[in-house]
Amino acid sequence: MPDTEHMIFIMEMIGTVAFAVSGGMVAIRKNLDLLGILVLGVTTACGGGLIRDLVIGIQPPIMFLKSVYVTAAVISDLLLFAIVKCFRSSMEFLSSKFYERTLNLMDAIGLGVFTVVGVNAAIRLKLDSYVFLKIFLGVITGVGGGIIRDMMVIQVPAVLRKHVYACASIAGAVCYVLLYDVITAGPAMILSTLLVIAIRLLARHYEWNLPKAI
Template identity: 60%
Template sequence: METITVFFIVEIIGTVAFACSGAMVAIKKNLDLLGIIVLGVTTAVGGGMIRDILIGIHPPALFTNPVYVMAAFVAVLCLFLIIKCRRITIEALSSLWYERVMNILDAVGLGAFTVVGIDTAITAGFGEYNFLMIFLGVITGVGGGVLRDIMAGETPAVLRRHVYACASLAGAVSYMLLQKVLESEWDLILSASLVVVIRVLARHYKWNLPRAL
C-alpha cells in the first residue's frame, strides 16, 4: 500500500507540473481559455497516452482513470486565475523568471513521468525487457512536452534544450538498475530526483549536446 501511495503522489506531482508548463506556453502564445486547457492537459497526459498505446493498454489509462485529467484541469484553471487576477503581462512571461519557472516545472514533470513510465511497463509484465522499459520511461517523460511544442508551433524542447532527453534517459537507466537492488520506494524517488538535478544543472551551466554548426 505504501508503494502505491508514493507512486500515486509522484504521478500527481508530474501531472500538475506538466499541466502548468503546458498552460504557461499556451498563455505566452496568447491562446484563449480553451486553448490553455487543451495544451495544459495534453502536456500532462500525452506521454502516458503514447506509452499505453505502445504496450497495448486500450483504452489508455487517461480515459479509464480520469483522476489525472481532472488534476491537470484543476491545475490549469488555478494557474489561469492566478495570472488573470494578478494581471501578469506577456512581457513578464518572456522574462528570466518565466524561463526559470518553466525549467523547474519541466524538470519535475520529466523526472516523475520517466519513473512512472518504467513502473507501468513493469506492472504490465514487461519487466524483463530492459530496452523497452528505458524507452517507455523516456517516451512517457518527453511525450507530453513534444505534443505541447508541436501544438504550440515550436521545435520540441527534446531536440534543442539542455540535455532534455538525456536527463530522462539517465533517470530511466537509474531506475531500471536501482529497482533491482533497493527496497521500498527509494529507487523511484532517487531516480526522479536525478532527472530534476540534471535538468536544473544543465540550465544553470548551459550544458548542451554538440551541434553541427
C-alpha cells in the same frame, strides 16, 4: 504492494500538475484563450501517459477511464490562469526570468516523474528481462507530453532543442532500473526523479552544450 501503487499514483499526480502548468504557461505565452490553455494543459499532462498506454496495449488508456488526471490538469490550469490574471502584469510576467525558470522547473518535474512512471509500467508488465524496453518506455513516457505540447503550438520540441533533455530522461530511467533491484521501489523512484530534475536544472544553469555538426 499497495504502497508502491499509492506512491506511483502520487507521482503521477505530481507529474500531471507539473506538465499541466507547463502546458498552460506555454499557452499563455502563445496568447491562447482560457479554453486553449485548458486544452494544451490537459494534452501536455496526459500525453505521456497516453503514449505509454498505447505502447504497452492498455486500451482504453487510463486517462479515459479515470477522470482524476484530466480533472487535476484542469484545476491546475484554472489556478494558473487565476494567478497570472490577478498578480502579474502581462509583459512583465512573460519576459521575466521567473516565467522561464518556473516553466523549466515544471517541465523538469514532469520529465522526471513520467520517466520513472514509464519504467514502472514496463516493470508491472513483467517484462523485466527486456532492459531496453524498460528504459525506452520510460524515456518516451517522459518526453511524450512535452513533444505533444510543443508540436501543438508549432515549435520544435524541447527534446530536440534543449541541452541534454533526452539524456536526463535516459539517465533517470537507467538509474531507476539499477536501483530497483537494490533498494525498495519508493526511494528508488524518488531518487531517479530527482536525478532527472537535477540534470535538467544543472544543464540549464551551466548551459551545458553538446557539439553541433556545423
